[in-house]
Amino acid sequence: MTRDNEQTRQHQTTFTRREFLKGVGVGGGALVLFGQFGIHSAAWALSGEPTLKMVVVDYNKCTGCRTCEAACSSRNRPAAVAGKALPGLGNPYFANIKVHNFNPDVDVPNVCAMCADTPCAKACPVEPDAKTGRRAFYRDDVTHTMHNDANRCIGCGSCAKACAAQRTGVIRPNPETGKPERMCTLCGGDPQCAKRCPFGALSYVEVRRDRKFYGLGPEKIAAELARNWYGTATLGGVK
Amino acid sequence: MSGKPGYHGRILEIDLTSGKSRTVAVPPEDLDKFVGGQGLGMKLLWDRLKKPGVDALSPENPLMFIPGPFSGLPVPSSSRTCVVTKSPITAPLKSDHRHASTVTYSNMGGFFGPEIRFAGYDGLVVTGKARELSYIVIDNDKVTIRDARKFKGMRTDAFDKAFLEELGDRNYKTVYIGPAGENLVPYSSIIHTAGRAAGRGGSGCVMGSKNLKAIAVKGSGQPGVADHERFLAALEKARRALYGTTYAKSWAEQGTARAIVGNSNAGTESVRNYREGTFTEADKIGGDAARRDVWVRDFACYCCPLACKKSGVTKGKYGGVVHDGPEYETGVMLGSNLMISDMPGLLRAIYNIDDLGLDQISTGNVIGFLMEAYEKGMIDRKFLDGIDLTWGSVDATLAMIEKIAAKEGVGALAAQGVANLSRHIGQGSEKFAIHVKGLELAAHNIQGNQPRALSYVTASRGACHMSGDDIAMQNRRAMLDSTGMCFFPTFEPALEEPMLELLSAITGHEYDKAEFEKAGERIFNLEKMFNYREGFRRGDDKLPDRFFEDAFTIGAKKGAVLDRKKFQDMLTTYYQDRGWDPTTTKPGEAKLKELGLEFV
Numbered sequence A: 001m002t003r004d005n006e007q008t009r010q011h012q013t014t015f016t017r018r019e020f021l022k023g024v025g026v027g028g029g030a031l032v033l034f035g036q037f038g039i040h041s042a043a044w045a046l047s048g049e050p051t052l053k054m055v056v057v058d059y060n061k062c063t064g065c066r067t068c069e070a071a072c073s074s075r076n077r078p079a080a081v082a083g084k085a086l087p088g089l090g091n092p093y094f095a096n097i098k099v100h101n102f103n104p105d106v107d108v109p110n111v112c113a114m115c116a117d118t119p120c121a122k123a124c125p126v127e128p129d130a131k132t133g134r135r136a137f138y139r140d141d142v143t144h145t146m147h148n149d150a151n152r153c154i155g156c157g158s159c160a161k162a163c164a165a166q167r168t169g170v171i172r173p174n175p176e177t178g179k180p181e182r183m184c185t186l187c188g189g190d191p192q193c194a195k196r197c198p199f200g201a202l203s204y205v206e207v208r209r210d211r212k213f214y215g216l217g218p219e220k221i222a223a224e225l226a227r228n229w230y231g232t233a234t235l236g237g238v239k
Numbered sequence B: 001m002s003g004k005p006g007y008h009g010r011i012l013e014i015d016l017t018s019g020k021s022r023t024v025a026v027p028p029e030d031l032d033k034f035v036g037g038q039g040l041g042m043k044l045l046w047d048r049l050k051k052p053g054v055d056a057l058s059p060e061n062p063l064m065f066i067p068g069p070f071s072g073l074p075v076p077s078s079s080r081t082c083v084v085t086k087s088p089i090t091a092p093l094k095s096d097h098r099h100a101s102t103v104t105y106s107n108m109g110g111f112f113g114p115e116i117r118f119a120g121y122d123g124l125v126v127t128g129k130a131r132e133l134s135y136i137v138i139d140n141d142k143v144t145i146r147d148a149r150k151f152k153g154m155r156t157d158a159f160d161k162a163f164l165e166e167l168g169d170r171n172y173k174t175v176y177i178g179p180a181g182e183n184l185v186p187y188s189s190i191i192h193t194a195g196r197a198a199g200r201g202g203s204g205c206v207m208g209s210k211n212l213k214a215i216a217v218k219g220s221g222q223p224g225v226a227d228h229e230r231f232l233a234a235l236e237k238a239r240r241a242l243y244g245t246t247y248a249k250s251w252a253e254q255g256t257a258r259a260i261v262g263n264s265n266a267g268t269e270s271v272r273n274y275r276e277g278t279f280t281e282a283d284k285i286g287g288d289a290a291r292r293d294v295w296v297r298d299f300a301c302y303c304c305p306l307a308c309k310k311s312g313v314t315k316g317k318y319g320g321v322v323h324d325g326p327e328y329e330t331g332v333m334l335g336s337n338l339m340i341s342d343m344p345g346l347l348r349a350i351y352n353i354d355d356l357g358l359d360q361i362s363t364g365n366v367i368g369f370l371m372e373a374y375e376k377g378m379i380d381r382k383f384l385d386g387i388d389l390t391w392g393s394v395d396a397t398l399a400m401i402e403k404i405a406a407k408e409g410v411g412a413l414a415a416q417g418v419a420n421l422s423r424h425i426g427q428g429s430e431k432f433a434i435h436v437k438g439l440e441l442a443a444h445n446i447q448g449n450q451p452r453a454l455s456y457v458t459a460s461r462g463a464c465h466m467s468g469d470d471i472a473m474q475n476r477r478a479m480l481d482s483t484g485m486c487f488f489p490t491f492e493p494a495l496e497e498p499m500l501e502l503l504s505a506i507t508g509h510e511y512d513k514a515e516f517e518k519a520g521e522r523i524f525n526l527e528k529m530f531n532y533r534e535g536f537r538r539g540d541d542k543l544p545d546r547f548f549e550d551a552f553t554i555g556a557k558k559g560a561v562l563d564r565k566k567f568q569d570m571l572t573t574y575y576q577d578r579g580w581d582p583t584t585t586k587p588g589e590a591k592l593k594e595l596g597l598e599f600v
Ligand code: SF4
Pocket: A061, A062, A063, A064, A065, A066, A067, A068, A069, A099, A107, A109, A196, A197, A198, A199, A200, A201, A202
């Protein structure tokens, strides 16, 4: 435990802006790119006063091993064993972080970008609750994590569609109910993905609450990385 | 859930002749005794091929993809799938059975094995033969067989991309063959993620014989474990044994490529068709050079904290491809063994071989043999269709690779492997036709390494450098390749205890070191009985003359050569220690009984 914590802390302090830009592999063109589409990790790179924490990715360090998926699932999909709630066995299908593998070899972990303007929540057709002002898809104002009020949700999939079209596409509607799943919970402030990543590619870092940025889908990030690393942006399985 | 924890208790069997699939329950005692991977594959093969001499390329021969009890759980490096089938390459010196051959297994990393388990199976068994080139799609319980004719002849890198586009879902994990497998080149590979392979032993050829281009799998399930809390605690320990350690970092740093220079210096590398153990230009193609000039990033298989794989891109005449490598085997078989020290040329050869779906090791070995026969004047340029196949020539090597995969001209002969080639060429060339039982040796040379010679001659699939240099190691590895865990992290002593603990927690069967090796011994003996039944005897456990006659002339092991008497004495002791008859190599009744193999 101690070593893991130390590791996480170390990544946080050694993770510089220059490294980050190298990490996303876009160098000088980065800001233009952010301006056009945005990239969720830019939250941190461009941040000033730090008040909010989130999970960001260093693509240069990620090896595509998917341990983060297993770690996330284990925590967020607990198992009931003889009446006791225990961490699950880590079935990656239920993870809130998903590592996208590409050909040529590029791996892009994808997690909710906690977008400041929440296009997902705005797309929800359910009338805001009079007291809380929340639709069926809403943001927790303290942590900025996204949540679904399953009681009021009609399973229309609008939130998922908005996220996929405009941002990361992390939301996966439940195949039976259509209700949104796979939004990062930040594991109650102890992100298991960052803690378990064997390569220090994930960091739980402070970002500005009023940041302006937009999440980018994994295909776009992968194309950018492939161009930077290999001089090609043609990726398999991406139309 | 099945009766046996840690398993689904069923495999998926797909018959390409009828186009039907079904799930088949695996008896809990088979899971207990044969575990998974190589072991369970062997048991299933034994059950399905009731007679010796079944043609490996007949519809009857099952092609099996078997993960292990670790697969699908986040156990470090639990990425492996074992492809098990009857070999289309090996042959005994003599046998009553026309198509006699050994079992073959090839262990592949990546994501395919775990995904089979997510889909709800402990293994996939493909039998029969499709009328037209086809592919299989498995989405949990849903299995479909589709027409693959439009992909005919497609190389693996392009296919990897096109196939996912066709499936429209990047969550599928896929395996496929290239043109070589479609053309039934015996030493064809099965490729995964465009750069990982079940390379050795001809599984790609068997897949081709079934008219099967590819398999795609995805799933959302997971097997349970026997003791949940114990599993979590052991997982924590296993991670701690590897995460952030110097050991893990050294793998991330150079992967297996570190040994390209290391083994050359030690005099144990396959150089110039096994004539030498040292390559004076090894530093030009080694890990340091690759790190400096080629590699862009490290990548890993499922839940692996080692990241031994490296991708990079080169420039110039041979450049322009993004690929994994050089690794030790690929770098030596296409580099040192052919005297090639041009890094971009080497990487192009490696890429093309994967792209065509050939086994890197056999291909490098075959070309090395031809280079030597050409140098010695046993064959001329006309024999080689005009290719000037001299040592170190990248262009000639690339030309030969294409010919082999297409079975065109000299390629049709070369595709049959060095044993058949030397039979055709004659003139004493069998002395340097480097194979055991028909399967070519790998990148570890043995004039100065007798224990590794034992590994090559006694391995169940023909010349195998991974089989193990002594009995304990062989048993251990047979078991390891049955669990789904990769071999590389297990050199870390601190992993041993948590690994056994994990296996016990998952399966509910208590494993200590002895119990682990006992299971491996059982698997190794069943393989032996399979081969024995086919007609393999002591005379087949044989090395070409080179290793006893051509002492190294350079390097740390200069002067080293194997001694025939010492070698035979070692073998006799080995068979005796195994409880096998030293004359015939047949496992004794007592040994079979002790291992619970009475059914053979
Ligand atoms: S655990 Fe780390 S290295 Fe592995 S895929 Fe996730 S982010 Fe990448």
